[in-house]
Amino acid sequence: MIEVKDLVKNYGNFAAVDHVTFSVPEGTILGLLGPNGAGKTTTMRVLTTSLAMTSGKVTVGGYDVVDQPHDVRKRIGYLPEVPPIYGDMDVISYLKFVADIKDIAPDKKTNRIGEVLEMLDLENMSRRLIGHLSLGYRQRVGLAQALLHDPDVLILDEPTRGLDPKQILEIRKLIKSLKGKKTIILSTHILPEVSSTCDDVVIIDQGKVVAADSVENLSQRLAGGKTLEMEVKGPSADIEKALGKVEGVVTIKLAGKELRGVSRFELTTDGSTETREAIFQCVVKNKWVLYQINPLGMSLEDVFLKLTTKETTG
Amino acid sequence: MNANKVWAIARKDIGHYFASPLGYVVLAVFFLVTGFFFALIVEQTRQASMVPVFQNTVIIFLFITPMITMRLWSEEEKSGTAELLITSPLTLWEIVLGKYLAVCAFFGVMLSSTVVYLVIMMLAGNPDMGPVIGNYVGYGLAAMSFFAIGLFASTLSENQIVSAVITFGILLMLWVIGAAGGSAQGVFGELMKYVSIFQHLEDFFKGVIDLSHVFYFVSIIFISLFFSVKVLESKRN
Numbered sequence: 001m002i003e004v005k006d007l008v009k010n011y012g013n014f015a016a017v018d019h020v021t022f023s024v025p026e027g028t029i030l031g032l033l034g035p036n037g038a039g040k041t042t043t044m045r046v047l048t049t050s051l052a053m054t055s056g057k058v059t060v061g062g063y064d065v066v067d068q069p070h071d072v073r074k075r076i077g078y079l080p081e082v083p084p085i086y087g088d089m090d091v092i093s094y095l096k097f098v099a100d101i102k103d104i105a106p107d108k109k110t111n112r113i114g115e116v117l118e119m120l121d122l123e124n125m126s127r128r129l130i131g132h133l134s135l136g137y138r139q140r141v142g143l144a145q146a147l148l149h150d151p152d153v154l155i156l157d158e159p160t161r162g163l164d165p166k167q168i169l170e171i172r173k174l175i176k177s178l179k180g181k182k183t184i185i186l187s188t189h190i191l192p193e194v195s196s197t198c199d200d201v202v203i204i205d206q207g208k209v210v211a212a213d214s215v216e217n218l219s220q221r222l223a224g225g226k227t228l229e230m231e232v233k234g235p236s237a238d239i240e241k242a243l244g245k246v247e248g249v250v251t252i253k254l255a256g257k258e259l260r261g262v263s264r265f266e267l268t269t270d271g272s273t274e275t276r277e278a279i280f281q282c283v284v285k286n287k288w289v290l291y292q293i294n295p296l297g298m299s300l301e302d303v304f305l306k307l308t309t310k311e312t313t314g
Numbered sequence: 315m316n317a318n319k320v321w322a323i324a325r326k327d328i329g330h331y332f333a334s335p336l337g338y339v340v341l342a343v344f345f346l347v348t349g350f351f352f353a354l355i356v357e358q359t360r361q362a363s364m365v366p367v368f369q370n371t372v373i374i375f376l377f378i379t380p381m382i383t384m385r386l387w388s389e390e391e392k393s394g395t396a397e398l399l400i401t402s403p404l405t406l407w408e409i410v411l412g413k414y415l416a417v418c419a420f421f422g423v424m425l426s427s428t429v430v431y432l433v434i435m436m437l438a439g440n441p442d443m444g445p446v447i448g449n450y451v452g453y454g455l456a457a458m459s460f461f462a463i464g465l466f467a468s469t470l471s472e473n474q475i476v477s478a479v480i481t482f483g484i485l486l487m488l489w490v491i492g493a494a495g496g497s498a499q500g501v502f503g504e505l506m507k508y509v510s511i512f513q514h515l516e517d518f519f520k521g522v523i524d525l526s527h528v529f530y531f532v533s534i535i536f537i538s539l540f541f542s543v544k545v546l547e548s549k550r551n
C-alpha cells in the first residue's frame with residue numbers, strides 16, 4: 001500500500017533522511033521509531049506530499065507522491081506533529097471546514113462529524129473554541145481531522161502526544177481497531193506504543209534505517225539468547241577463567257557474589273545451543289554446581305537503545 | 315477548480331476577521347474616516363458628492379491592506395495549519411483564490427457602509443450616477459489590487475509583521491513611483507509613470523471607465539495571485 005524506496009531528503013548538505021526504504025502492506029500498522037531528529041517527521045511530510053524529496057520513489061496506494069500528489073491527498077489522513085487547528089473556531093465548525101476541503105458529500109457531513117466526535121470522545125467539547133481546549137483535547141481534534149473523511153491510509157505523527165494515560169490507552173485501542181481496515185504509519189518515541197499497536201517497526205536514527213522487521217522478530221532476532229546469566233557454586237575466579245576458555249563464549253563477567261559461594265555471571269556468546277552445552281559440560285567436569293542458566297532477553301526498549309545509541313568508548 | 319472548496323476556504327478566512335478585534339477595528343476606522351469626509355464635504359460645498367470621499371480615502375488602503383492581508387498565509391504557516399491545507403485535496407489556486415475572496419468579501423462589508431452616503435445623496439438631490447459608478451469601480455479595483463499584493467507578501471513569510479511591512483513597502487512604491495517617473499527621462503520614466511497607481515485612478519475619479527486602466531489593475535491582481543501560487547509551490551522544496 002505504501003512503498004518508500006531509497007528516500008533521500010537533504011537540507012543543504014545535511015541529510016535529514018538518508019536512503020530510507022520500507023513498505024507497508026495494506027491493512028497493517030507500521031511504527032516509525034527513532035530518537036529526536038531521526039527524520040520521522042521529515043519522512044512523513046514527504047509521504048503526505050507536503051515536502052518534496054531530494055531523490056527516491058514513494059508511492060501511496062499505488063500513486064506516486066511526486067507525479068500524482070492529488071490522488072495521494074485524497075486517500076490519506078494526516079496528523080502532523082503540531083495538530084493543524086484554528087484556535088478561533090469551535091470544534092464543529094472546524095470539522096465542517098475540514099469536511100468541505102476533503103470532498104465529503106454534504107449530506108454525509110453531519111453524520112460523519114458526529115461519528116468522529118464520538119470516536120474521540122469529543123461530544124462535550126463540540127461547541128468549544130479550539131483555542132480554549134487543553135493540549136490533549138487539541139490533539140484529539142487533530143486526530144478527528146485525520147479520520148474524518150475515512151481515508152484508506154493514515155499517517156499519524158506522534159498520535160498520543162499530550163494525552164493522559166487513560167486517553168493514550170483509548171487512542172491505541174482506536175488505532176488497533178483500525179487494523180485490517182486501514183494502512184497506518186505512526187511515529188513515536190514510546191516503545192510500548194509500537195509493541196502494543198504495530199505489526200511492523202522501522203527504527204531510524206540520523207536519517208538511516210537501522211532496523212526494520214516485524215515487532216516480534218525484531219525483539220527476538222536482536223536479543224537472540226546471546227546474553228546468558230548463570231549462577232554457579234564454586235570458586236569464582238576459577239569458574240570465570242574456565243568458562244572464558246569455552247568455545248563460543250565471547251565475554252564473561254562476574255556479576256555478583258551470592259551467599260554460600262554461589263556466584264552470578266553474565267556471558268555473551270555466539271548464541272548457539274552447542275555453546276550452552278559446552279558451558280554446562282565445563283561446569284560438570286569441574287564438579288561445580290550449576291544453579292541456573294538463563295538467556296537474558298532484550299526488550300524492544302533495549303533494542304532501540306542499542307541501535308540508536310552510539311558507543312562513545314572503544 | 316472547485317468553487318465549493320474555494321468558498322470553504324473563503325468562509326473560514328472571513329470567520330477569522332470577525333473572530334478577532336482587528337476586523338472590527340478596521341471596519342470602525344473605515345466608517346469613521348469615510349463618514350468624516352462625507353460630512354465635511356457636504357458641509358463645505360453644500361453638495362452631496364461621493365467623488366471627494368473616494369479620492370480622499372483611497373489612501374487609507376495603504377494602511378488597511380497590510381492589516382487585513384498579513385495573516386492570510388503567514389498565520390497558516392506559523393500555526394501549522396498550512397500542512398492541513400497543503401495535504402488536503404485542494405489545488406494551490408483554490409487556496410489562494412479562497413483567501414483572496416475572503417479579503418475581498420471583507421472589503422465588501424466595508425464598502426457597503428458607503429451605500430448610506432449614496433442614499434443620503436439620492437434623497438437630497440439627483441446625482442449623476444455615471445461618476446458614482448466610475449468611482450466605485452476604480453476604488454474597488456485599486457483596493458482589490460492592493461489586497462492581491464498583500465496576499466502575495468503574506469506567502470513570503472511566516473511572520474505577520476514581516477508580511478505587513480513588505481506589503482506596505484510595495485504599495486508605497488506604487489504610490490510614489492509616479493512622482494519619481496515625472497523627473498526621470500525616456501522609456502524608464504514612462505514605465506515608472508505607467509506602473510504608478512495614481513495615473514490609473516484619475517480617470518475613474520472623473521467618472522470614466524477606461525478599459526486600459528481596468529486592465530492595469532486586473533493585471534496586478536492576476537500577477538500577484540499567480541506569484542502567490544508559485545511561492546507556495548516552491549515551499550515544498
Ligand SMILES: Nc1ncnc2c1ncn2[C@@H]1O[C@H](COP(=O)(O)OP(=O)(O)OP(=O)(O)O)[C@@H](O)[C@H]1O
Pocket residue numbers: 011016034035036037038039040041042043081189
Ligand atoms: N526545514 C528544515 N531545515 C533544516 N533542517 C531541518 C528542517 N526540518 C527538519 N530539519 C532537520 O532534519 C532532521 C530530522 O528532523 P525530523 O523533524 O524529521 O525529526 P523527527 O524524527 O521527527 O524528530 P522528533 O522525534 O524530535 O519529532 C533534524 O535534524 C532537523 O533538525
Ligand SMILES: [Mg+2]
Pocket residue numbers: 040041042081157
Ligand atoms: Mg517529529
